[in-house]
Amino acid sequence: MNAPTNRIAGDAPPRHRHALVTGGAGFIGSHLTDLLLARGDRVTIVDNLSTGRADNLPPSHPSLRLIDAELSEAIPSLAGEGPFDEVYHLAAAVGVQLVMDDPIRAVQTNVVQTLDLLRFAASSETGGGTPVPTLLASSSEVYGKGSRSPFSEDDDVVYGPTGIARWSYGCSKAIDEFLALAYHRQHGLPVVVARFFNTVGPRQVGSYGMVLPRFVQAAVRGEPIRVFGDGTQTRCFCDVRDVVRALPAMLETPACHGRVFNLGSDREISIRELAESVVRVLGSTSPIVLVPYAEAYPEGFEDLERRRPDLRRIRDAIGFEPRIGLEQTIRDVAEAISGTRREGARA
Numbered sequence: 001m002n003a004p005t006n007r008i009a010g011d012a013p014p015r016h017r018h019a020l021v022t023g024g025a026g027f028i029g030s031h032l033t034d035l036l037l038a039r040g041d042r043v044t045i046v047d048n049l050s051t052g053r054a055d056n057l058p059p060s061h062p063s064l065r066l067i068d069a070e071l072s073e074a075i076p077s078l079a080g081e082g083p084f085d086e087v088y089h090l091a092a093a094v095g096v097q098l099v100m101d102d103p104i105r106a107v108q109t110n111v112v113q114t115l116d117l118l119r120f121a122a123s124s125e126t127g128g129g130t131p132v133p134t135l136l137a138s139s140s141e142v143y144g145k146g147s148r149s150p151f152s153e154d155d156d157v158v159y160g161p162t163g164i165a166r167w168s169y170g171c172s173k174a175i176d177e178f179l180a181l182a183y184h185r186q187h188g189l190p191v192v193v194a195r196f197f198n199t200v201g202p203r204q205v206g207s208y209g210m211v212l213p214r215f216v217q218a219a220v221r222g223e224p225i226r227v228f229g230d231g232t233q234t235r236c237f238c239d240v241r242d243v244v245r246a247l248p249a250m251l252e253t254p255a256c257h258g259r260v261f262n263l264g265s266d267r268e269i270s271i272r273e274l275a276e277s278v279v280r281v282l283g284s285t286s287p288i289v290l291v292p293y294a295e296a297y298p299e300g301f302e303d304l305e306r307r308r309p310d311l312r313r314i315r316d317a318i319g320f321e322p323r324i325g326l327e328q329t330i331r332d333v334a335e336a337i338s339g340t341r342r343e344g345a346r347a
Helices: 027-038 071-078 096-101 103-123 166-187 211-221 240-251 271-282 312-318 326-337
Strands: 018-022 042-047 064-068 086-089 134-139 191-196 225-228 234-236 259-263 268-270 288-291
Touching: 018 027, 027 042, 027 240, 042 071, 071 103, 086 103, 086 240, 096 103, 096 166, 103 134, 103 166, 134 166, 134 240, 166 191, 191 240, 211 225, 211 271, 211 326, 225 271, 234 271, 240 259, 240 312, 259 312, 268 271, 271 288, 271 326
Parallel strands: 018 042, 018 086, 042 064, 086 134, 134 191, 191 259, 225 288
Antiparallel strands: 234 268
């Protein structure tokens, strides 16, 4: 196969485009916003600040506009903000804990707002009169309880029963993907679907069940680090600053349009090993405590033993490789939690 010819976004020269970023005040969205602003783009953000925070964004930036509103309510006014050269749809319900606590809101947010956004993008045009390239943020949760490893984009997906709310998130994100790909086929929308695998880094919070900031916060405070289950389950963690570099490159690559891509790292680590790494890197005295799932989540919660992505497709398409190691991410998350600095998008 021929080597990819395009460059990851962080390596590209400055451009001057107008991007719409939904959920742009959130964890991933704010890092993407940093990257777009740093290379000279104008950015309009729509975020209801339910999980995002305005202080994630640079203050009083002349090329940044934040619209504090529900996406569905803001869409009618977006025509007056454009034209847009690209759209990044990152607004979504986030985190297993949030989904377990309020599955109605999670499903409604993911499906209804995505449909409204796709309708808007399909009916809009860039300044050049072409359909607006749109990136849809999806999740490894789409794979459900599949047993294959690594997960490949064309694998079948398997979910548990509808009586267990935990599976509603993955199912709702799968519906988002069906909608996005249908808009590509039926309306010619240049859309790309990115399935994120355990994106981590500064500005991520542990309030919604996110494991790394939860571990780091406990370690910084010297509190017990609670590992759910037996800790042998494995995940692959990728720094958010690596992830956001890939997003514009995917939109700018026509071969990516109408396709789904795993995005993350493929280096596995067990959750127990992750906790041990946090303790070691931060020099913490925190003990590691195993907590049965029955104590951590409602009855019937199911977890996956492994979640590792097959990255061949995105490597072939844009030459993606993570640059930032997990130990550096742990240190940066600790500094952000301690409030010592605002961490920007860096390569």
